[in-house]
Amino acid sequence: AQSVTQLDSQVPVFEEAPVELRCNYSSSVSVYLFWYVQYPNQGLQLLLKYLSGSTLVKGINGFEAEFNKSQTSFHLRKPSVHISDTAEYFCAVSARYPDKLIFGTGTRLQVFP
Amino acid sequence: NAGVTQTPKFQVLKTGQSMTLQCAQDMNHEYMSWYRQDPGMGLRLIHYSVGAGITDQGEVPNGYNVSRSTTEDFPLRLLSAAPSQTSVYFCASSLGTLRGYTFGSGTRLTVV
Numbered sequence: 001a002q003s004v005t006q007l008d009s010q011v012p013v014f015e016e017a018p019v020e021l022r023c024n025y026s027s028s029v030s031v032y033l034f035w036y037v038q039y040p041n042q043g044l045q046l047l048l049k050y051l052s053g054s055t056l057v058k059g060i061n062g063f064e065a066e067f068n069k070s071q072t073s074f075h076l077r078k079p080s081v082h083i084s085d086t087a088e089y090f091c092a093v094s095a096r097y098p099d100k101l102i103f104g105t106g107t108r109l110q111v112f113p
Numbered sequence: 114n115a116g117v118t119q120t121p122k123f124q125v126l127k128t129g130q131s132m133t134l135q136c137a138q139d140m141n142h143e144y145m146s147w148y149r150q151d152p153g154m155g156l157r158l159i160h161y162s163v164g165a166g167i168t169d170q171g172e173v174p175n176g177y178n179v180s181r182s183t184t185e186d187f188p189l190r191l192l193s194a195a196p197s198q199t200s201v202y203f204c205a206s207s208l209g210t211l212r213g214y215t216f217g218s219g220t221r222l223t224v225v
Contacts, residue, residue: 006155009153051211099163100158103155106155
């Protein structure tokens with residue numbers, strides 16, 4: 001079975017500072033990895049995904065993530081955050097079979113002015 | 114396009130009552146899933162479906178039933194509500210997991 005661990009439940013950061021949200025996964029088979037964002041009182045939106053190929057993937061709103069197979073990690077980064085990035089971020093994993101999406105516990109990013 | 118529509122948005126139930134959370138999508142997505150979101154626990158998969166007539170259990174299926182008679186609809190049934198089922202429920206649909214899921218706006222359920 002696949003699982004993900006998000007190492008930080010909350011990450012406070014000042015506006016225009018860089019941020020990294022950490023995600024580690026566990027699986028005995030090849031996986032696909034995703035980051036979703038949830039703004040207050042809304043459903044989730046897909047930020048970016050890693051399926052294969054280049055290990056550095058770029059997503060919406062200036063976010064990027066790097067797949068590291070040896071460290072089983074898929075950390076999310078942004079070089080300069082904005083107040084509007086305040087949200088909860090979820091790392092998720094899937095395998096080819098069974099084709100279901102499993103989420104981590106989430107990281108709340110709080111951006112301060 | 115309406116996307117993924119969940120009804121109701123809010124619901125209060127008494128322990129032991131049953132109810133159905135509705136989920137409908139108009140994007141002709143084969144994949145549909147139900148999640149519950151609880152503080153500190155993220156989203157946990159309850160049941161999912163990869164097409165009409167096909168359903169499977171997720172991480173926390175106990176106390177919930179699903180069926181998928183059409184591509185568009187994927188209702189979630191609570192058979193006998195318990196306080197532990199107090200949560201926010203999200204329905205999601207996709208052309209396939211690798212394409213990314215579209216989420217509904219959620220149903221906030223309180224069981225007293």
